[in-house]
Amino acid sequence: GGDDGDSGSGGGDGKLVLGFSQVGAESGWRTANTKSIQESAASAGVELKFSDAQGKQENQIKAIRNFITQRVDVIAFSPVVESGWDTVLKEAKDANIPVILTDRAVDSQDTSLYKTFIGSDFVLEGKKAGEWLVKDYEGKTDPVNIVELQGTPGAAPANDRKAGFADVIKADPKFKVVASQTGQFTRTDGKQVMETFLKAQPKIDVLYAHNDDMGLGAIEAIEAAGKKPGTDIKIITVDAVKDGMTALSEGKINYIVECSPLLGPQLMDLAKKVKAGETVPQRVLTEETTFTPEQAKAVLAERKY
Amino acid sequence: MGSRPPVLEMTGIRKVFPGVTALDDVDFRLLPGEVHALMGENGAGKSTLIKVLTGVYGTDGGEIRLGDTSVLFGSPLQAQQAGISTVYQEVNLCTNLSVAENIFIGREPRSLGRIRWAEMRRRAVELLARLDLTLDVSAPLSTYSLAIQQMVAIARAIDIDAKVLILDEPTSSLDASEVAQLFAVMRRLKDAGVAILFVSHFLDQVYEVADRMTVLRNGRLIGEYRTADLPQMQLVARMIGKDLEALEELESQPRSSARELERGPLIAKAVGLGRAGGIAPFDMEIHAGEVVGLAGLLGSGRTEMARLFFGADRADTGHLEIDGKPLVLRSPRTAMAHGIGFSSENRRTEGVVAELSVRENIILALQAARGWTRPIARRRQDELVDKYVKALNIRPADPDMPVRNLSGGNQQKVLLARWLITEPRLLIIDEPTRGIDVGAKAEIQRIVAELADGGTAVLFVSAELDEVLRLSHKIEVLRDRRLVEELDNTDDVDADRVMRTIAGGVAS
Amino acid sequence: MNFVRHRLFWPAAILVALLASNIFFSSGFFSITVHDGHLYGSIIDILRRSAPLILVGIGMTLVIATGGIDLSVGSVMAISGALACLLIGDLDNQNSVIGVLLACAAGIVLSLVLGIWNGTLVASIGIQPIIATLILMVAGRGIAQLITDGQILNVTSAPYKVIGAGYTIALPVSVLIAAGMVAIAVVLTRRTALGLLIEAVGGSPTASRLAGIQARRLTIMVYVFSAICAGIAGLIYSSNVSSADSNAAGNLIELDAILAVVIGGTRLTGGRFSLAGTVLGAVLIETLNVTTVSIGIPVETTLLFKAIVVIVLCLVQSAAFRAKVLRRPSRVGASA
């Protein structure tokens, strides 16, 4: 849902207090996500209690417990991992504080533990990437060698984007993932792994990177190897952060699936709704699109993260 | 006594270390109820033999029979369980544990596996009393001086009831009274049928307690003798394999007091220098060319006094005057800058750096004084090192051997060499002859005398009173960590004159 | 037979084995071609990747030799990289060599200050090294993020890129820098008495104090050196991708560095140290990383693979193991 009914004072009873527990600041994407939430909280007149978990689930659980003891109106958090939230969420429920999940889901059986989940669908992102590839090579028959730069092993986005992508391309035998390694979501690892791919793999047609940063690192490696990124090797990435978009607009990346960090406005909107007791959909998808170089050129200007 | 079967018999023992054959076809027998002295120069192989016997090292050949069973211990623990109790050469205790624990650990009094601390302390106190010591048994061992640690080690060993008791240089830094105590205990055990293996470089001690002795030289067996049958001079001859004349002149050292002393300028002056818990404030002067000896009982504060002159411990009262100028010793560094050198009594923890080579250990102090930017040229290093390896007869004479691999006595020599090459104006040596064999000891005494003649001031600490008497011009007598009297070492001063002062017989 | 006895024989053997194993998977592994004016090939990659680890490693070696440890190297890397990129970003002409040099100088100077901080905590205040440096390890990353404001700072500066990704005389600049620092370290420690004094302090602090060695000054020096090495490594790291990622930079590198040091035969208890050994260790580790990728070990099993290599390594390196298992069983003397 994206209808903005904000600026109306949520429940009337003073300022709405939102406790938000962020995973950490492990990437530019994450920082943009944090910024968006902080800014939109300010503009929506929501008192934000922000806590950073340094990437540790323990810390996040501690933070949520803390919000409960502090009796905030609404708790929102981006789960570090999907499992293991039942206990603390029950505690929140007992203290009847509504909970909103952002960006990553939790796998609790009991869906009454949280009001709604707003965020991207990583599997879908993987699928989108795959679909573009299938379309791009439509009609061609000769085999397509794909190398994949995975995110941190075990991290949800890595697992899902891998799965979604694989799911789509497995339909057509000409697509072959010849190498798939982790680039830890970072540029350096992306570059170093790609360097090795370029030496170890006789023929690479496509690179699929789980985020822009790894893709950008890989581009450096490809250029250093004297190949032209985007033409000699087609590149698909996920996220669409500014740097990625720039590369896209320069044609060094061929296709980016957006994974928008700008959940802020929607989150505030939902927070007010649940506080006011209105019913909200169980699953709210962030409006996200995909970008080709042309589209990138168009929006690059007002891309701020 | 020869008729009785040996409790312990080692035959054809061989031990080879990379580069060195420490033991070569050595036989050794220990009879029940005897005190058997194992004699030999530094590096002869005494400690190695003991370590092979007690399972610290494996053998490279030979057989060990305990009673009538052939044994090969995998660890000291097994040896102990088989009834062999050992005091190894260097003090091998855990100084972070309390005195009582060091005596009993491994054999603590327990009920249902729970250590009974109170009883352990009580028994520790009793046991130490047998050695005429009163310590705070619950204080960490580290708060006690080396000699006392040595006594604790002995206490531990004699309390283990064993068929065989091994003492490797137990008396190296004890003085007369402790030695007497120790011997009394040894005799008691001996009468109880315990066989005792005793290592010492003090010949008269050996002749006092030992029934028989085995002599080693360069890892080879020279022979096994009844003490009665072998006069001192011959023993020494067998140990170092020199002819008798050579020895006579070694032994006949002139007493310093005999040589008239031309007292040089005042070098160091202690003014009310003192340290709580260590030594009461004292005044003292040392002049160039003068050897000042410190005499006192164990724990009387000699080491503490020496350490204050070097700034090894911070004095908390008084100050030091060097060349008449007052000086606060913040660290040994400052002392060295003013030409003071100090060789600690505790060579293992405060002396050598075990993993560094002989060469590096010898040049360490000199290099530290020069600072890291001015390394000593390799050629110069070789000169210095070779000179003292020869002079002190350090064995094996391989400058690049890690000091860890040297025998105790040789390590002591290395430590001494370190300070000799710095050519200090005031040299403080605490127990420099600890664990050093007769030959080398005489050599060291000669060097000290020469230094003095050359105008160096020497502060000389030794548990061996004769040595102090022979070398020093002036003797400072300490009692209960207090300087009680200063004696000019004239001919009328002798051992029992000093002993009386120490004992407090003479009004001070 | 004698070289088999050499301390570094076994690590070297493993290294060779790893390199060899690549040949089966990528035929061209050892081929080094000349490619627009510089050498190009897997071996070169390995060397380039090793550069930061070698730098951090040699610094760590000296720290460990004094009986200490430096956990903060990773954070220092992040900070120096971040600062350099920040300053270059502010240049009106990012390609001005002077400006870039100044920026790098700033990064290194800041690292130096951080080194003094570590050294002082350890030597003057007497805090246990692991905790003293843990403080900077934690806070340092925060500082780096503060500098970059949590974002990835991009720079488009040709001269800066040279440090980490450029070549001179056909060789990677980063490798040359690392080699230079190793040379400096070797000269500092072996041509002067520094090495001896450090080994003495690490071997026996009390003994060296009584020998008149000023442990305090030495200790501070080694932490400063370590920090400077880390700082330079940080520059190389960020220059390699022309951007400062204060999260990823030097993350967990302290473990690899310590591992490299230990593989190189320097004992963590301090004392004798071997710079050559550390370099070998660092190259070995990076070779391992490259190998896992180039022979296509699946992501799930990468760690297992590393574990096995490390286990094999530390076993064959142990004399005791060789004596007990590889040769006919014979008791080895207990360490006494």
Place this chain on the structure above:
Amino acid sequence: MIDVTAPPGTPPAKARNRVLKQNRRHVPVLATLALLIIMYAVGVANYRGFSDTQVVLNIFVDNAFLLVVAAGMTFVILTGGIDLSVGAVVALTTTVAATLLHAGWSAAVVLPLVLLMGTVLGLGMGAVIHFFQVEPFIATLAGMFLARGIALLINRNSIPITDGFWTAMAEERIRFGPGVFISTSVVISLVVVLIGAYVLAYTRFGRTVYAIGGSADSALLMGLPVGRTRIAVYTLSGFCSALGGVLYSFYMSSGYSLNAQGMELDAIAAVVIGGVLLTGGSGYLFGTVLGVLVLGLIQTIITFQGTLSSWWTRIVVGVLLFAFIVLQRAVTRRSR
């Protein structure tokens, strides 16, 4: 008789001296306790609701697993060793437990099984360290790779635990009043600590641990079972990690191969902050408890502060740690 305990002075002096010596050994721990209380007071003064009893209890609730792991680590460090594998073993335990429970095994089987697994891993590392004289650092680092590797191999994703027993343990609360409670894990961890403290203080094994830390060579020559004890210590640490892992999986009611990353550092930090010397031979388990509380309290202050960005969080943690350590150092040093 020569009385060497008394400095120049009279018997009463001796008595006093002895009392002093006694207390002196406890100063580090007492100082830590005092500072901890001060730190808590500061928290109370600054944050609304900090004085709430539950805040203190939560520190225990949230750190029960760390406490258990740190207890095992204390034994290892007291012998002068180190165990880097703990975090990974925790992760492995949670993963295996979760997987098996997911596969429908009964808790009665899984629980002992995972505990055994951790213990065996520890035993293995201890054996390698003792028999092959491998540096504890590498041996346990290999163990760390191995444990995480296996965990990752078993499952990349986090696995929910729905088993009745587990959820019961997770949600069971021991209440002292409205909103004042602790979890069963807290009880378990405290029991572990008490047993550990007893073993260290009153058993032959415990004292041997201290002896080895003081000087392994001497301990060997004193005829102590050095080898056995060393191995036992790592085995114990392995067990504690596994138990910690179980508590962790209670706490998270899930298993995940990336759990507890860097927990080894937290554990080591806790132990060292608690006044245990990394070189071994001195320190108390009670100190470790304080160490854990310090880390927990810092974390709590951070959460109460709220509004701290990621980097400021890190910086503040560092600063608090620094302040604490330096004060602790100042106090203990004065008493020397």
